[in-house]
Amino acid sequence: MAIQKKHGKGRLDKWYKLAKEKGYRARAAFKLIQLNKKYGFLEKSRVLLDLCAAPGSWCQVAAECMPAGSLIVAVDLAPIKPIPRAITFQGDITTDKCRATIRQHVKHLRADTVLHDGAPNVGVAWVQDAFSQAELVLQSLKLATEFLKEGGTFVTKVFRSKDYNPLLWVFKQLFSSVEATKPPSSRNVSAEIFVVCRGFKAPKRLDPKFLDPKHVFAELTDPTPNHEAKVFNPEKKKRKREGYEEGDYTQYKEISVTEFINTTDPIAILGTYNRLSFQQSPSGDLALATLARLEETTDEIRLCCEDLKVLGKKEFRILLRWRLKVREKFGLSVKRNQPKPEEAEEVTEIAPLDEELAIQEELERLRDSANAKKKKERRKENERKHREIVRMQMNMITPMEIGMEQNGPVGAEALFELKTVDRANASDKIMAGKSANLESDSEGDSTMSEGETDEGEDQLERELDSMYELYQEQMDNRDSTLRAKKARKDYETEEWEGFSSPGGSQASDDDDSESEASFHATPRAQGGQLSNKAALFFDQDIFHDLGGIHDFDDEDSAIEVEGHGNFSEGTPSTKKLSSSDGIKTGPKASKAVKAQETAELSSKYDEDPEEPLDPRRKEGRLDINIITAEAMALAQQIATGEKTSQDVVDDGFNKYAFRDVDGLPDWFLDDEGKHSRLNRPITKAAAAAIKEKWRAINARPIKKVLEAKGRKKYKAAQRLEKLRKKSALLVDDEGMSERDKAQEIAKLMSKASKKKPKQNVKLVVAKGGNRGIAGRPRGVKGKYKIVDARLKKDVRAQKRLAKAKKR
Numbered sequence: 001m002a003i004q005k006k007h008g009k010g011r012l013d014k015w016y017k018l019a020k021e022k023g024y025r026a027r028a029a030f031k032l033i034q035l036n037k038k039y040g041f042l043e044k045s046r047v048l049l050d051l052c053a054a055p056g057s058w059c060q061v062a063a064e065c066m067p068a069g070s071l072i073v074a075v076d077l078a079p080i081k082p083i084p085r086a087i088t089f090q091g092d093i094t095t096d097k098c099r100a101t102i103r104q105h106v107k108h109l110r111a112d113t114v115l116h117d118g119a120p121n122v123g124v125a126w127v128q129d130a131f132s133q134a135e136l137v138l139q140s141l142k143l144a145t146e147f148l149k150e151g152g153t154f155v156t157k158v159f160r161s162k163d164y165n166p167l168l169w170v171f172k173q174l175f176s177s178v179e180a181t182k183p184p185s186s187r188n189v190s191a192e193i194f195v196v197c198r199g200f201k202a203p204k205r206l207d208p209k210f211l212d213p214k215h216v217f218a219e220l221t222d223p224t225p226n227h228e229a230k231v232f233n234p235e236k237k238k239r240k241r242e243g244y245e246e247g248d249y250t251q252y253k254e255i256s257v258t259e260f261i262n263t264t265d266p267i268a269i270l271g272t273y274n275r276l277s278f279q280q281s282p283s284g285d286l287a288l289a290t291l292a293r294l295e296e297t298t299d300e301i302r303l304c305c306e307d308l309k310v311l312g313k314k315e316f317r318i319l320l321r322w323r324l325k326v327r328e329k330f331g332l333s334v335k336r337n338q339p340k341p342e343e344a345e346e347v348t349e350i351a352p353l354d355e356e357l358a359i360q361e362e363l364e365r366l367r368d369s370a371n372a373k374k375k376k377e378r379r380k381e382n383e384r385k386h387r388e389i390v391r392m393q394m395n396m397i398t399p400m401e402i403g404m405e406q407n408g409p410v411g412a413e414a415l416f417e418l419k420t421v422d423r424a425n426a427s428d429k430i431m432a433g434k435s436a437n438l439e440s441d442s443e444g445d446s447t448m449s450e451g452e453t454d455e456g457e458d459q460l461e462r463e464l465d466s467m468y469e470l471y472q473e474q475m476d477n478r479d480s481t482l483r484a485k486k487a488r489k490d491y492e493t494e495e496w497e498g499f500s501s502p503g504g505s506q507a508s509d510d511d512d513s514e515s516e517a518s519f520h521a522t523p524r525a526q527g528g529q530l531s532n533k534a535a536l537f538f539d540q541d542i543f544h545d546l547g548g549i550h551d552f553d554d555e556d557s558a559i560e561v562e563g564h565g566n567f568s569e570g571t572p573s574t575k576k577l578s579s580s581d582g583i584k585t586g587p588k589a590s591k592a593v594k595a596q597e598t599a600e601l602s603s604k605y606d607e608d609p610e611e612p613l614d615p616r617r618k619e620g621r622l623d624i625n626i627i628t629a630e631a632m633a634l635a636q637q638i639a640t641g642e643k644t645s646q647d648v649v650d651d652g653f654n655k656y657a658f659r660d661v662d663g664l665p666d667w668f669l670d671d672e673g674k675h676s677r678l679n680r681p682i683t684k685a686a687a688a689a690i691k692e693k694w695r696a697i698n699a700r701p702i703k704k705v706l707e708a709k710g711r712k713k714y715k716a717a718q719r720l721e722k723l724r725k726k727s728a729l730l731v732d733d734e735g736m737s738e739r740d741k742a743q744e745i746a747k748l749m750s751k752a753s754k755k756k757p758k759q760n761v762k763l764v765v766a767k768g769g770n771r772g773i774a775g776r777p778r779g780v781k782g783k784y785k786i787v788d789a790r791l792k793k794d795v796r797a798q799k800r801l802a803k804a805k806k807r
């Protein structure tokens with residue numbers, strides 16, 4: 001910390017200059033301004049007493065801030081030049097005469113505020129000072145108790161000495177709020193502190209002992225100080241908050257080296273002072289001059305003398321040895337058998353030597369209390385979470401509300417556990433299953449030959465179709481989920497058309513090739529590349545002449561989808577049916593059989609069903625969502641190796657397969673898709689998992705609630721950011737003490753965490769001048785709502801009727 005000079009040019013700091021500029025009689029004016037800014041007592045005061053007021057800068061500030069017509073009475077040992085709006089007189093605040101004079105001036109009135117900035121030995125009449133600072137404070141408090149009104153404020157200056165705590169104790173007995181603060185304009189080197197006591201309790205009877213210095217400052221016997229311990233065992237020292245020595249309120253102390261040589265207690269000097277000075281006094285010191293010229297006074301010694309606070313054991317020993325040598329040279333007595341410093345065992349408690357320490361401690365205390373608060377909040381939060389989990393277990397809330405949804409329902413991991421697969425060495429089998437070829441003989445002439453239908457039948461068909469379309473349109477409009485489904489269906493249909501386009505260019509897109517890989521007729525590796533084995537195989541000459549193999553593959557893959565669907569043709573309607581089977585897939589192929597992708601399925605578990613209209617994800621993979629227990633059971637069987645993709649393909653050959661759907665009306669296909677389908681066995685775990693999944697999905701808050709929650713979070717983040725910026729500004733403010741900064745930040749935090757009171761909405765009845773108005777009604781402030789006059793009347797009428805019925 002930079003040391004501010006209290007004397008000489010150092011005292012002409014920015015506050016001094018500012019005071020000059022503003023016309024205040026002393027820089028002390030800013031102390032009151034800053035105290036008042038923090039506590040705002042002057043604006044509320046009508047009668048004020050300023051004890052120890054010379055030269056009168058506090059009076060000037062009070063006269064500026066207090067309301068017009070207020071009474072200011074100021075007293076000091078030294079004369080005070082007249083101040084507009086203030087009554088001043090010369091007197092000693094410790095005397096009865098002064099008390100009587102104040103009474104004369106204030107008459108029957110009681111003071112709202114009593115200020116005391118007294119310091120002995122400061123004024124011109126310092127000789128008359130018989131009291132120490134603390135005693136002077138007690139005297140001013142005595143006057144305050146006599147003249148203050150109930151709830152009044154007493155502001156006093158105290159010094160951090162051993163009397164500080166007893167004084168604070170007395171204040172706390174008499175006032176409801178006592179706060180010690182150091183305004184930024186108060187020099188750091190000064191041990192002064194200002195105590196603002198608010199809410200005077202105005203006791204009817206006051207025990208005189210409260211204001212009797214003998215009782216308040218009654219000393220406790222102290223053990224003899226052990227300076228050696230201070231110097232040589234600094235790490236063992238315990239702080240005792242005694243504060244500054246009486247009359248010595250600076251933290252930086254230096255002493256001449258000659259004193260160090262002459263003293264009988266050198267260790268006391270090393271423990272107390274900051275510097276041993278080689279500076280000559282104006283009168284000249286011969287011993288010092290000799291000392292400086294001695295060869296023993298090496299550069300190292302000089303360096304050690306510069307700052308005693310940074311020295312270690314070794315340097316202290318060097319200094320002590322040097323002192324002994326010098327004393328020998330000067331013919332002073334030398335105690336050879338001085339106790340070895342290391343042997344010092346007794347540890348005494350050391351008072352804090354500087355104010356910096358006091359501030360540090362205060363900050364530590366604040367930090368500790370903030371930490372304790374945080375810990376308490378954390379504990380509360382944990383308790384809340386625990387309660388929520390219990391509630392969730394009781395099915396009162398959903399996992400999503402406490403952010404557990406992404407973990408999936410309990411047992412999901414077990415469901416897709418691959419360990420059992422590994423144990424059974426079935427993974428290879430699964431991998432092999434992936435590339436199983438499917439020979440389709442379903443391809444062929446499947447187009448339905450148009451039979452001979454008569455005119456009436458055709459018309460009926462058309463009518464039925466249009467009626468069904470109309471019905472579907474109505475359903476779609478009614479339900480947003482259905483709308484989403486339709487959009488999805490359209491998308492799939494579109495894609496499908498692309499797939500069967502001639503040349504198969506779309507089918508060989510990178511995106512698609514990946515999805516094809518699982519069931520492809522040709523064993524293509526992911527990304528459209530052939531595996532080495534497959535490449536070698538297809539390099540054979542017999543394949544070279546085969547054109548359109550891709551088209552064929554594509555069609556096969558389409559069939560594969562139907563493997564667990566009900567129809568074998570690659571028409572839009574069959575796509576629909578395949579999704580009704582439980583695994584929602586993209587257009588090309590089902591990926592449910594890929595063991596590696598089953599893991600992905602489980603992670604997809606809780607995705608929003610409303611959100612993805614596009615079945616593909618950004619990276620081009622299919623977006624598969626297991627939505628039925630059957631699909632879940634199948635996925636589980638594949639994941640655990642119970643079934644391979646080949647088995648799935650085999651299962652696909654059943655009585656529902658290979659149905660000709662060409663020319664069948666949509667409504668019929670829809671109906672068939674719903675009812676005429678294979679019932680696959682489901683496991684208990686799969687059923688439970690799907691149930692849990694739907695429970696979580698159903699329990700999700702509606703969009704509006706989610707949006708509101710999001711808004712709330714966003715606002716909280718904004719508030720936090722604002723707070724962070726404000727705190728950063730405060731931290732950078734050089735004009736504020738660390739303690740004030742910490743307090744300000746704590747204030748900001750508590751302000752930010754407070755909930756704003758809900759604004760009441762004022763109901764304005766739309767009648768008279770307010771009838772049919774567009775904007776804010778006249779004379780209405782804040783939130784308002786215009787209500788219909790009739791409503792009120794109706795309510796009244798109802799009440800009247802109810803009353804009449806009772807009679």
Ligand SMILES: C[S@@+](CC[C@H](N)C(=O)[O-])C[C@H]1O[C@@H](n2cnc3c(N)ncnc32)[C@H](O)[C@@H]1O
Pocket residue numbers: 025026028029051052053054055056057058059075076077078091092093094117118119120121122123124125129136
């Ligand atoms: C720091 S100055 C006060 C400055 C003043 N607050 C201002 O703003 O100008 C301290 C004053 O206390 C006064 N003082 C000290 N002992 C006093 C006593 N027993 N009675 C009255 N005044 C006293 C000194 O005369 C000195 O003027």
